[in-house]
Amino acid sequence: MGRRVGVRGWQRGAMVEGSVDVPTEVSPPDVISPELLARLTAGDEGAWFDFVQEYEGRMYGYLYRLEGNSEDALDLTQEVFYRAWRSIRTFRVGERVLPWLYQVARNTQIESHRRKQLQRFSLEQAREDVGFEVTSEKRSPVQAAESADAQDRVQRALQKLPAEYREAVVLRFVEDLSYDEIAQIQGVAVGTAKSRVFRAKEQLADLLAGVADVH
Numbered sequence: 001m002g003r004r005v006g007v008r009g010w011q012r013g014a015m016v017e018g019s020v021d022v023p024t025e026v027s028p029p030d031v032i033s034p035e036l037l038a039r040l041t042a043g044d045e046g047a048w049f050d051f052v053q054e055y056e057g058r059m060y061g062y063l064y065r066l067e068g069n070s071e072d073a074l075d076l077t078q079e080v081f082y083r084a085w086r087s088i089r090t091f092r093v094g095e096r097v098l099p100w101l102y103q104v105a106r107n108t109q110i111e112s113h114r115r116k117q118l119q120r121f122s123l124e125q126a127r128e129d130v131g132f133e134v135t136s137e138k139r140s141p142v143q144a145a146e147s148a149d150a151q152d153r154v155q156r157a158l159q160k161l162p163a164e165y166r167e168a169v170v171l172r173f174v175e176d177l178s179y180d181e182i183a184q185i186q187g188v189a190v191g192t193a194k195s196r197v198f199r200a201k202e203q204l205a206d207l208l209a210g211v212a213d214v215h
Helices: 033-040 044-069 070-089 098-115 141-160 163-173 179-186 191-209
Strands: none
Touching: 033 070, 044 070, 044 098, 044 141, 044 163, 070 098, 098 179, 141 163, 141 191, 163 179, 163 191, 179 191
């Protein structure tokens, strides 16, 4: 794992519809095959390169929203995949990759804060394209600037939430995880996960006050 992770903006994968005549059970897109898991467990460099390319953007976006700083998020993203490489033998066949990686990322961030006692840096240093909405290329420069400003305000509002609320709402509405998966990652009951998301939405609505709608 001597390769440095190059962070990209993430894209949602398109859903492929199955045949109407012959219904088939489609596995979630982040369930890897036993063959690929065997290659990863064996330390296959090509398999790991593809694995990192597939999930690095999601991990970076998640950590950026928790950290509010692109440099710290990049450092943590690299550490996440190093830890994933070391602990891939604990991954079970049929398990979804993203919840497992989010758990690794969460533990990495917590331990990093304990170890370094990181200070919060200005969000002006982070102008990466990881906002809540994608800016359309057809927008005028004025509209694009307004959108960037709104995304920046959303990011600032997120940083004002308690850490557990911020993480829960990002996992739910940005990373599209279920409440069961959020509860597993945060180590709490499902009801607690739902409550955190609800309270985060309420607080965000108050903080944004007309800047963006929170649904």
